[in-house]
Amino acid sequence: MHQIFRDDRKEFENFSLPRKIFFGIALYCPFSSIKKSIYKMLGAKIGQGTFFGYGSLLISNNYSKVVIGNDVMIAPGSFIKVDSIEVGDQTNIGYQDLIIGGTLKIGKRCNINNRVFIEASFAPVTIGDDVTIAASAIISSHDGAYSQTRNQEMKTGKIELKQHCFIGNNAIVMPGITIGERAIVGAGAVVTRDVEAMAVVGGVPARVIKTQANMYGDFYYEEQ
Numbered sequence: 001m002h003q004i005f006r007d008d009r010k011e012f013e014n015f016s017l018p019r020k021i022f023f024g025i026a027l028y029c030p031f032s033s034i035k036k037s038i039y040k041m042l043g044a045k046i047g048q049g050t051f052f053g054y055g056s057l058l059i060s061n062n063y064s065k066v067v068i069g070n071d072v073m074i075a076p077g078s079f080i081k082v083d084s085i086e087v088g089d090q091t092n093i094g095y096q097d098l099i100i101g102g103t104l105k106i107g108k109r110c111n112i113n114n115r116v117f118i119e120a121s122f123a124p125v126t127i128g129d130d131v132t133i134a135a136s137a138i139i140s141s142h143d144g145a146y147s148q149t150r151n152q153e154m155k156t157g158k159i160e161l162k163q164h165c166f167i168g169n170n171a172i173v174m175p176g177i178t179i180g181e182r183a184i185v186g187a188g189a190v191v192t193r194d195v196e197a198m199a200v201v202g203g204v205p206a207r208v209i210k211t212q213a214n215m216y217g218d219f220y221y222e223e224q
Helices: 008-015 017-028 033-042 145-150
Strands: 059-062 065-068 079-087 099-107 117-120 126-129 137-138 159-162 199-202 208-214 220-221
Touching: 017 033, 017 059, 117 126, 137 159
Parallel strands: 059 079, 065 079, 079 099, 099 117, 099 126, 117 137, 126 159
Antiparallel strands: 199 208, 208 220
């Protein structure tokens, strides 16, 4: 049987003393400009007008793969620990968001609301332009429960949220899922299969409720 576990404690313990000091300063420093200077010193590319809130922290094993665009807002309390991340211009990352992963790409003008969890540790997550993820949603490209409780292979799969889609409050997007352009995932839905463009889905597991007839919000109902 093949199991994969991430040992965060060991990784943090192995950080060099200078890096621990940098992280401590970045975490507690109230000045965004100083935070940005630290990340740039470590190799990150950060655009103009980008803001890091108090208590936010950005950790990477390779800061040269951290690219954050212009006018990005990273709110207080957000924790980002990634190997590679790209964030487009004018994207908002809300209060107390938790973003962990290997490869993560977030497009321009996205709105990732408060307490969102994005997990991309074992498969990449790609978020297109103008995507909204409402509060407390979960986007996870792996499910470790099988390997830990069922003695089975961990399920992994890349996730793609295409442009202009909307993920509702407390919704869960499971591994290997693609959410189509302008699709809407209702609050509390658990998405276990791909969602077509312009579809509106809800429930556990999520199913199509209706389909948008056009981008201006007119609808027709699908037969159930």
